[in-house]
Amino acid sequence: SQTIHQWPATLVQPVGSPLSLECTVEGTSxxxxxxxxxxxxxxxxxxxxxxxxxQISSEVPQNLSASRPQDRQFILSSKKLLLxxxxxxxxxxxxxxxxxxxxxxxxxEGSWLTVV
Amino acid sequence: xxxxxxxxxxxxxxxxxxxxxxxxxxxxxxxxxxFWYKQPSSGEMIFLIYQGSYDQQNxxxxxxxxxxxxxxxxxxLVISASQLGDSAMYFCAMRESGYNFNKFYxxxxxxxxxxx
Numbered sequence: 057s058q059t060i061h062q063w064p065a066t067l068v069q070p071v072g073s074p075l076s077l078e079c080t081v082e083g084t085s086x087x088x089x090x091x092x093x094x095x096x097x098x099x100x101x102x103x104x105x106x107x108x109x110x111q112i113s114s115e116v117p118q119n120l121s122a123s124r125p126q127d128r129q130f131i132l133s134s135k136k137l138l139l140x141x142x143x144x145x146x147x148x149x150x151x152x153x154x155x156x157x158x159x160x161x162x163x164x165e166g167s168w169l170t171v172v
Numbered sequence: 173x174x175x176x177x178x179x180x181x182x183x184x185x186x187x188x189x190x191x192x193x194x195x196x197x198x199x200x201x202x203x204x205x206x207f208w209y210k211q212p213s214s215g216e217m218i219f220l221i222y223q224g225s226y227d228q229q230n231x232x233x234x235x236x237x238x239x240x241x242x243x244x245x246x247x248x249l250v251i252s253a254s255q256l257g258d259s260a261m262y263f264c265a266m267r268e269s270g271y272n273f274n275k276f277y278x279x280x281x282x283x284x285x286x287x288x
Contacts, residue, residue: 088274099178099280100263107274144215150276158224160207161265161276163217 058083062147062164069171075120075134077167079147082128087149089130090161091122094144106130107152142171174198176264178279185254186287192239193249193282195264201225203269206247208238211261211281220262223247251284259286 062079069075081087088107092100102115104122112122119138123131130147147164177196185191197206208220223231223238231238239248251258264279 090276092278100278102275102277105274113274146217148217148276158205158222159267160219160222161267162219166215168215 058149058162060147060149060162060164062167064167065165066168067170069137069169071139071171072136075132075137075141075169077132077145077147077169079130079132079164080128081130081149084128084149084151086127087151089124090148090150091130091132092146092148092163094146096143100146104132137171139171142169144168174279175277176266176279178264178282180282181280182283182285184285184287185251187256188253190250190252191254191284193251193262193264193284195247195249195279197245197247197264197266199245199266199268201268201270205267206238206240207265207267207276208236208247208249209263209265209278210258211263213260217263221249254286256286256288259284 059082090105091103093103094100103120104112104114106112106124109124109127120134145167148161150161151159175198179194204225206223210218210220221231221233221236221238223240230240235252237250239250261281261283263281266277
């Protein structure tokens, strides 16, 4: 069966420090991968998605970046964190398929980031 | 324009009663999928139910059913016989076909509180 792992689960980082969140998927090949951010009590904002190695699409211009060095690995990074980067970050994956095929999106456990 | 609109930031329901969570969507694609997810306070995202745009019947999964009104572009979630464990944030989502078929759009969510 497929599983998704995301770490670290929580972190507190000072303003201006770098960030690296990592996500791996097991049990599937060539997944679509996503990074979402959820501010406290708010909806999910799509940050990046990837349909393959080194193929990254950015949804929101900001000081975050994403990389996909391997098929099932997705990394969210920042060189210098801002206070506004605080939030709950979710990695997710889905299989390739038509929009009406019912292929749902599966989420990792999430990472709580507090920038102080 | 918002792809997914959830107009109820918060809802209360008495235990054992039914509740309807509203969701409207905006798309010009004839082929799309609609999803509902539950997010407890722990932060994990749990897939609940799916409805394809070509499905003739409303989807049902246990106590969850999706009231799909295509002409109105609404996909309301109905939870029957509410339980205390249903207290959570609920998100409606859509996956389009065509150029955007890799994206899942989420609404802002509805926080459901089940009262004993």
